[in-house]
Amino acid sequence: MKGKTWLIPMLLPHWRRVFLALLLSTLTVTSHIGLMATAAYLLARAALHPPVLDLMVTIVGVRFFGITRAVSRYVERYVSHDVTFRILSEIRVKFYQSIEPLAPARLRNLRSADLLRRIVADVETQQNLFLRVLAPPLVAVLVLTGYGLFLARFDLRFSAILAAGFLMAGLIIPWIFHILSKGIGGRVIALKAKLMVRVADGLMGITELIAYGQAESYLKDVREINEQLRKEQRRSAWLSALSSAITGMAANLSMVLVLILGIVLVEKGRLSGVNLGMLALGTLSSFEALFPLALVPHHLEESRAAANRLLEMLEAEPAVKDQASLTVNPQEMSLAFHDVCFKYDEKAPWALDHVSFSIPRQGKVGIVGASGAGKTSVVNLLLRFWDYNEGRIELGGHSIRDYSQDEACSLIGVVTQRTHIFNATIRENLLLAKPEAGDEELVLACKRAKLHDFIQTLPKGYESFVGEGGFKLSGGQRQRLAIARVFLKNAPILILDEAMEGLDPITEAEVMAEVDRLMEGRTTLVITHHLAGLESMDEIIVLDQGRVVERGKHSELIQYPGFYHKLWDRTFTRRVQAHSPT
Secondary structure: OOOOOOOHHHHHHHHHHHHHHHHHHHHHHHHHHHHHHHHHHHHHHHOOOOOHHHHHHHHHHHHHHHHHHHHHHHHHHHHHHHHHHHHHHHHHHHHHHHHHHHOOOOOOOOOHHHHHHHHHHHHHHOHHHHHHHHHHHHHHHHHHHHHHHHHHOOOHHHHHHHHHHHHHHHHHHHHHHHHHOOOHHHHHHHHHHHHHHHHHHHHHOHHHHHHOOOHHHHHHHHHHHHHHHHHHHHHHHHHHHHHHHHHHHHHHHHHHHHHHHHHHHHHOOOOOOHHHHHHHHHHHHHHHHOHHHHHHHHHHHHHHHHHHHHHHHHOOOOOOOOOOOOOOOOOOOOEEEEEEEEOOOOOOOOOEEEEEEEEOOOOEEEEEOOOOOOHHHHHHHHOOOOOOOEEEEEEOOEEHHHOOHHHHHHOEEEEEOOOOOOOOEHHHHHOOOOOOOOHHHHHHHHHHOOOHHHHHHOOOHHHOEOOHHHOOOOHHHHHHHHHHHHHHHOOOEEEEEOOOOOOOHHHHHHHHHHHHHHHOOOEEEEEEOOOOOHHHOOEEEEEEOOEEEEEEOHHHHOOOOOHHHHHHHHHHHHHHHHHOOO
């Protein structure tokens, strides 16, 4: 399944609309031919001064073809764009369904701007596949067949001239320009993606660029990429314009040849003179079906390049494959790691190296360690974002591999260091945890998270927008919103992954009070490199470079001059500095 061919089967379920669009497009061109040919015939007949009644049928024909052309063009646009937008919608859904299992394992090395480019621009490029790549050649064949048969009634040589002109303008010229423009579409798509990534990076890091005096250098880089893109687009436009011009020349040449042959036949008495203009202008008008073919190479190249970029994501294998046929009903919410080994790729070092620990139902275990010790890898495995290499992880007495990712996530509530807040209302952000929740549940969750009173001070309450990334909220309010989500979800297992990171000591103490209430009655795993609040843990696991180096209760570990003792001294010093007068 390469290139654009994987998109073509998506047209088959809509074959009725596709067929109707092709017929309407053919009718539009045919009406144009009929309009010009009938008008030419009317002028020729009128020059002979026949009775007006003899011209009535022809006059009605001109009006009929004129109205038919306008109506059929409108309906054709409506139907063809309806088909296109339906297919684009299906492509978006298919693309999202394909990348969802890839997150975050397969997407972690992909730039967000590039991914957005694929979802938006590369999908939008596929609208040209039917409208400007597949439909024009089919319409041209239908017009050639229909009008060629009409010309054959007068002389087969008229049909031969038309066929030669169509062959030249519809096949040879596009083929030549396809060779000349080869690679341009792919380079345009790649440069657009590169430009979007650079601009997005610049907008996100504009403060740093200005602070370090690199703004002008960055703009220079953006200008260079933009100039490369402009050159490729200008070359593509130049080739497309030249192709259209040569196609127009072929159309006029075919008309002239039909006119010359017609004059010869008129002189020989084998063709009526009033039909001469009709055949010539009809031939010229029939080339309306071929003018879109001049742009087919350009749109074909861009569509194929964009389709290949989409296909890279569609064919990517997820890091974890669900066993959809197996449904697990755990009897108790316990967690256990048995000699688990895990690495993110074959050449990477072990992120977890023979890690073992267990958390009984409603138990509380803390995992501590410096950055890069492997703490977050534990969360990634529990949420089934990745699969472990060796050992066994049990959730509720069953292997975690027996759960689908959705099943595992439904049992776990997570509060992370950087909770993403969507640019939506407070209500909509809360409903992510439980879409069917009512107002009473939302209020109760926010009261338990100590967020309700703040929400009530806002002009629109729960309907207040929080801005991009929740920038209208403070750090503590964002964390409280995340805690309210977990209260609303009411999952039996709770994971706190650096939930206090980035908060000032006062806000940290306030949020920690809500977290303590959140842990009640839940199996809890606390992951942090700050040790505040770990005194209440049933057990503390100390990780260093993916290995368990120490374990025990806080009161035991604090007595031993090891890794945990050093972390505790660092935390104590931080607390003293935070509360000391400046």
